[in-house]
Amino acid sequence: MEATIEVTGLRKRFGRTTALDGMTFGVLPGQVTGFVGPNGAGKSTTMRVVLGLDAPDEGRALVGGRPYRSLHTPLSHVGALLDAGALQPSRTARNHLLWLAHSQGLGARRVDEVLAQVGLTAQAARRRAGGYSLGMRQRLGIAAALLGDPPVLMLDEPFNGLDPEGIVWIRSFLRSLAAEGRTVLVSSHLMSELQDTADHLLVVGRGRVVADVGVAELIHAASRDRVTLRTSARTAAMSALARAGATVAAGEREAIVVSGLPAEAIVRTLGAHGVPFSEVSAHRATLEEAYLELTRDAVEFRGAAL
């Protein structure tokens, strides 16, 4: 599959600060790609370079194989949400979308469609954008990104300011956009926000990609064939399993995390020793755990390289 966002060797300095240091990656369509890293890692700058707002000192960025600045009706190629607060406060939400629509040769009907799509009522859309909550601004920003029905979407921190209901909404919304075959790149500095949303991760630190990995693969690696066991007789279970050659660690409350022994062998061992248990399951690391492990490795790797 062809990458629809292609970033190659981007470098950019702001004064003495290096914002981008050889940023290189490709983003595939049909899945949600998380763009994660701590604040200041270069996520927003990368997006701004891809969108032609900032010029890189080196390297190039292509969207659908073309530089953004060469696009004639760019919003039908890429939809972007960079700063939900970028609104003229005295203009209504609908009029904000209307001028954007007119700039792309689109009409008022398309505006009403995207407003419905993001769940802003006609009544709310006629209010001045200055009175919008952050959550409503995020929805309005997403509506603006959808205006041109683009195959590529780039959203910078879209979860910011959303209430739990809004977060649930945006997760399923992003998934449905990806399911339609679109490229969806979502940046976040909080890994937990991308849980159950992202299919693929681009982890960045200090202006470059630290990891470019599928979420399933990452969690699998972090889980490392471990098994979670729930038992009321933790001490007995741990000693029996240790004797059978497993590495055991006490988890929360009644849980034990076992590694080095397949689940079948664990069940057999516990049965042989008459230890009761309520559950044996493959341990699944959270995305956050996996991310922390990954970045720890990256930090170590960087330390070694120096």
Next chain:
Amino acid sequence: MTGFARLLRAEWTKLRTVRGWVAGLTAICLLIVGLGLLFAAASHSSCSNGPVEVPCPTPPLGPDGVAVEDRFFLVSMPLDGNGVITARVNSMSGQIRLPDATPGVRNVTTGVVPWAKAGLMVKESTEQGAAYAAVMVTGGHGVRMQHNFTEDVAGGAQSVSSGSPRWLRLTRDQDTITGEESPDGKTWTGVGTARLEGLPAKVRIGLFAASPGHLTVTANSLGGSASASRFTQVTALVDEVKVAGTTSGTWDTDDIGVDHNLDGTPHHPGGLVRSGGTFAITGVGDIAPSTSESTIERSLSGLLIALVVVIVVAVLFVTAEYRRGLIGTTLLASPRRGRALAAKAVVVGAATFVSGLAGVAVTVPLARSIGRGNGVFTLPVSTLTEVRVIVGLAGVLAMAAVLALSLGAIFRRSAMAVIVALVALVVPYVLATASILPDEASRWLLRVTPAAGFAVQQSIPAYEHVTSYVAPVTGYFPLPPWGGFAVLCGYAVLALGLAVHRLNGRDA
């Protein structure tokens, strides 16, 4: 729709969907109309003859509709068909009233003002404003050929003095009048030719003398200046008068345009004293386009405040985007940045133009008719000139909007951009026209600053052959109308270019 048309539509949507900006654009029109009509309604002109108030006389109109001053002493006879008049002007002398040294005591000196004139004339009739052509000797500008008030051609630079007279000859051939001069009556040099369209067969032919008021310009305490015009008269001694053609052979005298005192006697009359073949003709007044009445642009006092509103709206139209980060969205929608800014400039310029045009187009005719009711006469101008003033001023506002928008894009800050635009446009105009600076400094400001664009509003040209106080403070601009406008356009285009360069060269 092409890309640029889409951008224009988008920028127009932006402009019309912010209530404050729409209010500002509407205010441009309303301020021009409101203040203009207020000024017109508050201006009254009253005239008195002694203690009696009389309706103010309206100036006569010349053959092409221009208001004229037609006041001189004419010694003429009727001429039927073609003919020639020849005469020798031997001397010119006169008196000039100076500012009173002792208040209330007339301070009169002898002398001739530079545009005092005496010579030969063919005139359609003795009516004020009737078509004419004349060749003449002047007090300080040599020999001239003039016709129909506004036209003037220079002949020899020599004026008359004792011992060196000038011979003049004026030939009428159908509607073509030719003026010539000679030092001795033998060798003749052409001065000029005038065509008086539709000149009837029967005309007046003869001698005349006129002497416009003496103009003094004094510096005021602020550094500007004030002017005053005082009575003068000239007496020319003319002899060797010969008329060829079908005439009555007898001279009539007409003190054309003379005012009368309450008792019916003429006020400052001219006169003729004949002794042998010598005519001593005394004349007062001038034969020239009128410049002393109100002009159409005088009614546009709201323009300056409207200009301030234009500047604020145009600056905010771009700086608001910087303030809110909306410029990023604009550039996402139009990554070709120069076009985005150009679309903004076109939209704010066009909107300003329309509002300004409506305001000026309504104000000019309304203020003129209000003024007429209040005894204020507005100098008539040709339709072409009136359209130029109206459209040109709307253009000045539009270009000011483009300039202000560009400054907004350059500075990215409202306050800075507004201040610079005011300093570039409003301040020089006020300084130059408010009688604060010396005339030379005022002219310089209106040549080199964007305020030069206001030259499009000057409806009455500065006539070289008319004695008037020609300075910005009296409404005369140093540059021709479109020349001044071009200076403003130059600044606007330059600023827009700089703004585009800056927008392209930096991260948004």
